[in-house]
Amino acid sequence: MTHVGMEDPVESASTTFDDVVRNLGAREIEVLRRRVFAEKPDRLEQLAVRFAVSRERIRQIEVLLLNELRSAHEVNRVRMLIGLVDTKHTRPLAAVLLESPRLADEIAALEQPWWRIIERLDKTFEVRDGWWCEPNVATAIRKTRADVVRAAAGRRAIRLEDVIELTGMDQSEEWVKYCGFKLHEGFVLVKGFGITDRAAVILETQGSPLTTEAITDRLGMPRSVRSTKNVLSSDERFTRVDRSSWALASWGLAAYQSIRLLIADEVGKNGGSIRLSKLEADLTSRFSVTKSSVVAYASSLPFRTVDGMVEFAATTSLVPRKTAYETRRLFRVGDSWALRLEISKEHARGSGSTLPTALVGALGLPFGRPTTLVSRMGDQRLGWNSTQLSLGSIKRFVDDDDLAVGATCFAVFGEGRTFDLVRADIPENIGRARALALAGFSGDGGNYGIPELMKSVGLPIGTSPHLAAERFRLRGDYDISDCILAERW
Incomplete structure (x- = not known):
């Protein structure tokens, strides 16, 4: 390869071109200096005022x-020689000048280097912020961003070395950052810069x-251990595999549960009882307990x-104090x-979140044992111990239905151990439609009436509206009672 730095004609071209410029008028030289070749060109209005012309x-x-x-022989000669420089479309200006000093x-006469002169006269490349790009910086950035996204193939992060188009490029990390990406531990973050994206990269790099x-120590930003745990718990890319350890969900490792749930699983799998020594050996070998x-x-219970x-x-002493029909906000719908x-x-x-213990009897849940319900979003877990009934995460339902914080919904527990989360549209006007919607009956209320409201709280058909209103008031459902x-029913 022939380098510009090896060509004697360039030195003579510089001298000759300088002479050409000096033969121009003072106004023309000033226009070249302050507008054509300036790093921050003056506006036309500024020069017009300076020279008292339009x-x-x-x-x-x-x-x-x-x-x-542009037609000067000296410029064409240097332009030709620049074409012999291996610019690789995008390079640091310093690297180009090191190769071709x-x-x-x-x-x-213009107080500018040759590369600046040629850049402004020849639109086949552009130099900005220390980067030499062909044909211009904006196009080079778009190309690199497209190359990274294509190499990532839908992943949120990719190793920089896996972007083939950047292989062998001088200062590739700096260029990728200039293109707007963030890097962490050798990975380009394609779809986010947050804590969870960095954590995914850390686990991918670690491989275990x-x-x-x-993870908190390697995030590269101020973060408490507690807050890291919270964000990992809310992101489906991660699985908690021990009391304080995390893995990528894609690895397929078994998820950690509380000690109580781990014991319940083992007791259940062994027909209702298991030798304590075997339970100890199994759990301590698999988890940090x-x-x-x-x-x-x-x-201890359960x-x-x-x-x-x-x-x-x-379980004889652990019967819920209230029945499902007596529990606020809980209704029998179909x-x-x-x-x-x-x-x-x-x-x-x-x-997760707590549920009324009245659901234990209503759903026929086995005491102390985790229960799995079937849903459109996969398995849904219920936990039941001596103190409360708990519902596992419903985040995937929230995300799938684009539900905002504060939105009203119904958690629907059906026969055959099914589960769903259903958006509720509650009318604002007090009356029949609002009462029915608050009790879980969809639609405008046209197909439902006081009989459905009676049955939803265990009242016999024929109960008067006033007695029905009193039942709802005693349950704590004052909004439905009102x-x-x-309204006349």
């Missing part, structure tokens, strides 16, 4: 000068689970340990139970 006249002078200089020679503390913790949980065997405890709730920040983040009393 703005149009300055524009005409500029056009004439550009045409004359004569491009840095100054044209004294890491603790919350280790101690034998003493296993023993403590296995000896379990008991008798003669070295762990089993579910009796063959299902519908619980009205508002989407909270915890729901949107992916945290609607019943406000």
Whole structure:
């Protein structure tokens, strides 16, 4: 390859071109210096005022000068030699000048280097912020962004070395950043710059689970361990595989559960009882739990340990205080139970939530054992121990239905152990339609009436509206009670 720096004609071209410029008039040289070749060109109006001519006249002078200089023999000679420089379309200007130092020679009359002169006269390349790009910076940025996205193939991050188009490029990391991407541990973040994107890169780089503390230390930004745990819990790309360890969900590792749920699973899988020594060995080998913790949980509700065997405890003393028909916001709709709730920040983040214990009897749930319900979004988990009934994360429903925090919905528990989350549209006007919508009956209320409201809370058909309103009031459903009393049924 022939380099500009090796060509003697360039030195003579610089001298000759400098002479050409000096033979121009003072006004023309000033226009070249302050507008054509300046790093930050003056406006036409500024030069027009300076030389007491019109703005149009300055524009005409500029056009004439550009045409004359573009056809100059010296410029064409350097332009030809630049074509022999291996620019690779995008390179740091410093690398180009290191390879071809004569491009840095100054044209004294204009106080600018050769590369600046040629850049302004030859539109086949552009230099900006220290980058030499062909045909211009904007096009080079678009091309690189397209190359990265194409190489990522839908992934949120990709190793920089896997973008073939950037292989061997000088200062490729700096260029990718200049194009608007963020990098972390050698990965280009394609679809986000946040905590979870960085955490995914860290786990991908590590290739094995890491603790919350280790991930936090490698995020490269201020973050508490607790907040890292919260954001990982709310992102389906991650799976908690131990008390404080995380893996990528794509690895297919078993998800960690509380010690109580782990014991319940093992007891259930072993026909209702399991030897304590076997339970200890199994759980301590798979998870970072101690034998003493296993023993403590296995000896307390909802379990008991008798003669070295762990089993579910009796449930006679753990009957919920209220029935489903007496529970606020819980309604019998057809063959299902519908619980009205508002989407909270915890729901949107992916945290679980508590449910009325009355659902235990209504759904026939086995005490102490986790239950899996079938839904349109996959398995939905319920947990039931001595203190409360809990519903697993419903974040995927929230995201799928684009539900905002504060939106009113019904968690619908159907026969055959099914589950769904249904958006509720509640009319504002007090009356029949609002009462029915608040109780889980969709539509405008035209197909439903007081009989459906009676059945939803266990009242016999024929109960008067006033008695029905009183039942809703006693349950704590004052909003429905007010609607019943406000309208003739």
